[in-house]
Amino acid sequence: MIDLNIDAIGQKLIGEVADLYETPSGAYNFRVNSQMAGRHTTDNIDIISKEGISGIDIFIKPNTKNESVHIPVVVSESGIKETVYNDFFIGDNCDVVIVAGCGIDNCGEHDAQHDGVHRFYVGKNSHIKYVEKHYGSGDGNGKRILNPQTEVYMEENSTMEMEMEQIKGVDSTERNTIAELKAGAKLVVKERLMTHGSQTAVSGYQVSLNGADSTADVVSRSVARDNSSQTFNARITGNAPCSGHTECDSIIMDNGKILAIPSLEANDVDAMLVHEAAIGKIAGDQLIKLMTLGLTEAQAEEQIINGFLR
Amino acid sequence: MLELKNLSFSAGEGTEKKEIIRDLSLSIDNGKFVVITGPNGSGKSTLARLIMGIEKPDSGSIIFDGKDITDLGITERARLGISFAFQQPVRFKGIRVIDLLKLAAGKELTINEACNYLSEVGLCARDYIEREINASLSGGELKRIEIATLLARQTRLSLFDEPEAGIDLWSFQNLIRIFESMRSQIKDSSIVIISHQERILEIADEIVLLTDGQIQKQGAAADILPGLIGTTAAVAACDRLK
Numbered sequence: 379m380i381d382l383n384i385d386a387i388g389q390k391l392i393g394e395v396a397d398l399y400e401t402p403s404g405a406y407n408f409r410v411n412s413q414m415a416g417r418h419t420t421d422n423i424d425i426i427s428k429e430g431i432s433g434i435d436i437f438i439k440p441n442t443k444n445e446s447v448h449i450p451v452v453v454s455e456s457g458i459k460e461t462v463y464n465d466f467f468i469g470d471n472c473d474v475v476i477v478a479g480c481g482i483d484n485c486g487e488h489d490a491q492h493d494g495v496h497r498f499y500v501g502k503n504s505h506i507k508y509v510e511k512h513y514g515s516g517d518g519n520g521k522r523i524l525n526p527q528t529e530v531y532m533e534e535n536s537t538m539e540m541e542m543e544q545i546k547g548v549d550s551t552e553r554n555t556i557a558e559l560k561a562g563a564k565l566v567v568k569e570r571l572m573t574h575g576s577q578t579a580v581s582g583y584q585v586s587l588n589g590a591d592s593t594a595d596v597v598s599r600s601v602a603r604d605n606s607s608q609t610f611n612a613r614i615t616g617n618a619p620c621s622g623h624t625e626c627d628s629i630i631m632d633n634g635k636i637l638a639i640p641s642l643e644a645n646d647v648d649a650m651l652v653h654e655a656a657i658g659k660i661a662g663d664q665l666i667k668l669m670t671l672g673l674t675e676a677q678a679e680e681q682i683i684n685g686f687l688r
Numbered sequence: 689m690l691e692l693k694n695l696s697f698s699a700g701e702g703t704e705k706k707e708i709i710r711d712l713s714l715s716i717d718n719g720k721f722v723v724i725t726g727p728n729g730s731g732k733s734t735l736a737r738l739i740m741g742i743e744k745p746d747s748g749s750i751i752f753d754g755k756d757i758t759d760l761g762i763t764e765r766a767r768l769g770i771s772f773a774f775q776q777p778v779r780f781k782g783i784r785v786i787d788l789l790k791l792a793a794g795k796e797l798t799i800n801e802a803c804n805y806l807s808e809v810g811l812c813a814r815d816y817i818e819r820e821i822n823a824s825l826s827g828g829e830l831k832r833i834e835i836a837t838l839l840a841r842q843t844r845l846s847l848f849d850e851p852e853a854g855i856d857l858w859s860f861q862n863l864i865r866i867f868e869s870m871r872s873q874i875k876d877s878s879i880v881i882i883s884h885q886e887r888i889l890e891i892a893d894e895i896v897l898l899t900d901g902q903i904q905k906q907g908a909a910a911d912i913l914p915g916l917i918g919t920t921a922a923v924a925a926c927d928r929l930k
Contacts, residue, residue, distance in 0.1 A: 599781075627781070666742055667778040669762040670771060671792045671841065681791065685782030685820075 382408060382416035388452045391481025394513040396450040398477075404446035407434055409462070411455045423447055423474075433463035433495075440469030440501060448477045451494065456486020456520045461493040470501035470533070479511040482522040482548070491523035498529065500536040500563075507539045514547025521549040528555040534589065535562035543570045544579070545687065552580045561589030561618075569598040570687045573606035573634070583612040587620035587649065596624040601683055602634030611639045616649025625654040629686060689878055690716040690739065690845060695748035697731075697738055697901075708734045709745070710901040716845075718876040721867065721891065723909075725884045726898035727920040732882045733775060735898065736847045739880070740772040741765045752845070771841045775849035775882075777834040780821045785833055788821060792840040805836040808866060810859050827854040835866065842874055848881045852888060864891055886922045889913055897921055 380389055381401045388410050392398050401416075405423035408415040412432070419425050422442040426435045436447060449464060466476065484490040500506055514522035530538055544551060557565050565585060573579050585594045594614055602608050614622035626638045640653035660682050668678035697709040708731045716722055724732050737743045739750065741762040749758045757765055780788075789802045803813030809832035819825065821833065831854050838846050852860060864887070867879055881888060889895055895912040897905040905912055916922035 661778070663774075663778045664780055666762060667774065668791065670740060670742075670766050671788075671837065672763060672766040672794055673791065674763050681783065681787075682780065685780055685784075685787065688782040 380408075380416075384408065384410055384415050384452070385454075387454045387483050388415075391452045391454065391483055391513065391515070392450045395479030395481045395511040396448055396477050398448060398450065402446065402448045404448070405436075406448040407436075408448075408450055408452075410452045412458060412460055415452075420445060428463060431463055432460060433465070436464065436466045438466070438468045438472055438474055441471045442469065443473045446475040446477065450478070451480040451492060452483075453480070453490050453492050454483040454516075456484050456490055456518055457488035459489070459491040461495065463495045464497075466496070466498045468498065468500050468504050468506060470503055472501060472504040472506070474504075475507045475509070477509045479509070479513075480524055480526075481513045482516070482524065484514070484516040484520045484522050485518040486520045487518060489521040489523055491521075491525070493525040493527070495527045496529070498531065498538070500530065500532045500538055502533040503535045504533075505537045507541075509541045510543070512544040512548055512551070514549065522547060523550045524548050525552045526554075528553075530555070530557040530565065532557065532559045532563040532565065532592075534560045536560075537564045538566070540565070540567045541570075542567070545570065545572045546574070548577065548579075549575075550578050554582045554584075556584045556586075557594070558586045558588055559592035559594065559620075561591060563589060563592045565594040565596075567594075567596040567598075569596075569600075571598065571600040571608065572603070572683075572687060573601075573608055574603045575606060576604070577606040578608070579606070580609045581611070583624070584615070585613070585622065586615045586617060587622055588617045590618045590620070592618065592620045594620075594622045594624075598626045599628070599686055600626070600636070601629045601631065601687060602636050603631040605633045607635040607637075609637045609639070610655075611641075612653070613641045613643065614651055614653070615643040615645065616651050617645045619646060619648030621650040623652045623654075626656070627654075627686075628657040629683065630657055630659055689718045689753060689876070690880075691751040692739070693749045693751065695738060695750070696746045697734060697743060698746055699734075708901050709738065711748070712902060714896065714903060714906070716878055716880060718878060719871065720878045720893050721871060721881075722878065722894045722896060723881045723883055723889050723892035724896045724898060725882075725889060725916065725921045726904075727884075730898040731901040732898055733849050736772065736849050736880070736882050739845075739847060740770060742772075766843075769844040771838050771843040771846050773834045773838050773846070773848045773851055775853065777830040778821075779823060779825070779830070783821055784817070785819055785821060786817045788833070788837055789840045792837040794841075797840070802840075805839045806833075808839055808869075809833070809836045810862050811836070828859075831855055832859065835863070839866070839870065844874060844877045846870060846877070846879050848879070848883075850882055852883060852885050860887065864888070867891070884921050884923055886917065889916065889922050
C-alpha cells in the first residue's frame with residue numbers, strides 16, 4: 379500500500395502505470411483527480427507547483443546520482459479534462475530515473491482526459507532514464523483520453539533513454555515527442571503500443587540531431603487489434619555529422635489499421651540516417667511452432683504478442 | 689505406437705493439383721529409431737507434417753497409441769505426445785530462448801534445467817538463455833535450439849525434419865548421441881527422422897524409402913542401406929557441398 383490518502387482504484391492504477399505498490403523512497407509527486415495527493419523532495423531533487431497553470435517544476439541539482447523521481451497521475455472521476463505542464467530541469471553530470479505514467483479509470487458517462495506536457499532540459503553529461511506507462515480501465519461509456527506532449531532538450535554528451543508504453547484501455551491518444559540534441563548527445567526511445575476495440579492512437583516523433591556525433595534510435599513496436607487504428611509518424615533530421623535510426627514494427631490483427639510514416643531529413647553530408655518499417659500479421663509458422671509445443675492457437679497468439687511487446 | 693492407414697494427400701488446385709502422398713500405409717513400433725529417406729520431392733517432409741497435423745490428409749487415417757487422431761489438430765496431437773522439429777526453425781521477435789524452452793517443457797524451468805537442454809545441443813547456455821529467437825541467431829544456432837525444445841518436451845514420438853541440415857560435423861556426432869539418449873530416457877519412445885544423410889541412416893533401426901509419395905522399401909537398416917548407398921536417398925556429408 380502507498381501510505382497516502384489514495385483509494386483502492388487509485389492504488390491499483392498507480393501499480394499499473396508506475397509499478398509502485400508502496401511509497402517510493404526518492405522524490406515523488408502524486409496527482410489524483412487534479413489534486414496533489416502526496417509530495418516528497420530530497421536534498422538534490424526539489425518539486426515546486428507552478429503558479430497560474432497546473433503542473434510542477436522538478437529541479438535536479440548537478441551531480442545527483444542514483445536517485446529517482448516518481449510522478450504518477452490518476453484520473454478516476456468521470457468528466458475530468460485537464461492539461462498539466464511538468465518541467466524537468468536536470469543539472470550537469472546527473473544519473474537519475476524518472477517514472478511518469480497516467481492511469482484513467484472511467485466508469486461514468488463523461489469523457490476523462492489528461493493531457494500531460496512534459497519538458498526535459500537535460501544537462502551536460504547527464505544520463506536520464508524516463509519510463510512512462512499509460513493505462514485505462516473502467517466500463518463506462520465515457521472515453522479515456524490521453525494526449526502526452528514531450529519535449530526533450532539535450533546538452534552536450536547527455537543521454538536519455540525513454541520507455542513509453544501504452545498496452546491497454548486508452549480509447550484515444552495523440553502523443554507527440556520532439557527532441558533536440560547537441561554534440562555527443564544520445565537519445566534512445568523504445569515505444570510499445572497496443573490498441574484494441576475501436577481505439578485510435580497517433581504517435582509522432584520529431585528528432586533533430588543538431589550537434590556533431592549526436593545519435594538517436596527511435597524504435598516502436600505496436601499491435602493493432604479489433605477495429606483499432608494507429609498512425610506512427612517519426613522524423614529524424616540530421617543537421618550535423620550524426621547517426622539516426624528509426625524503426626516501426628507492427629502486428630496487425632482482425633480489422634486493425636496501421637499507417638507508418640517514417641521519414642528522414644539530412645542537411646549535412648555526414649548525417650547517416652536509416653529508417654525501417656514493417657507491418658504484417660502474425661506469421662502462420664510462428665503459430666504452428668507454438669501449437670506443436672501444446673499451446674492452443676489463442677495461447678500461441680498471446681505468447682507471440684507478449685514477446686513482441688516485451 | 690503409430691499407424692498410418694491408406695494415407696493420401698494432394699496439394700494445389702484444379703489442373704495444378706499434385707498428389708504428394710499416395711495411399712501410404714506404415715506402422716512404427718514402440719522404441720524404434722526410424723529414418724524416412726528418399727529423393728527430393730518424394731513426400732518425406734509432407735509425411736512428417738501429416739503426422740503432426742500441420743497438413744490434413746485427403747483420405748486415410750492416423751492412429752497413435754490405438755487412438756484415431758486423424759481429425760485432431762496440432763495442439764491436441766502435441767498434448768498426446770507428438771513433437772516436431774522444423775526443418776527451418778521459426779524466428780520470433782521478443783521471445784527468448786528460455787521462454788521457448790519453458791513453453792516446450794510446459795512448466796517453469798530453473799535456469800539450471802534450461803541450461804542442461806542447451807548444453808546437450810552444444811550451446812553454451814549462459815550466452816544463449818536470454819537471447820531472443822530472432823534474426824541475430826544463425827541458422828545452425830536456431831537448429832540446435834529447435835532440437836533443445838524437443839529435449840524439453842520429452843514426448844513419446846519425436847519427429848525431426850532434416851535435423852542435420854546446417855549443423856557442422858562436430859555437432860553431427862553430438863546429434864546422434866542426443867537421439868540415443870532421448871530413446872533411453874523416455875520409456876517406449878520412438879524417433880522418426882526425415883533425412884538422406886548416410887550417417888543418420890547408419891544408426892537407424894529401420895529405414896523407410898519413399899519415392900513419389902509411396903513406400904518403395906522398408907526394413908532393417910542393415911538390409912536396406914546397402915542398396916541406397918550412392919543414390920540421392922543416402923548422401924555422404926560432403927556430397928551435399930558439391
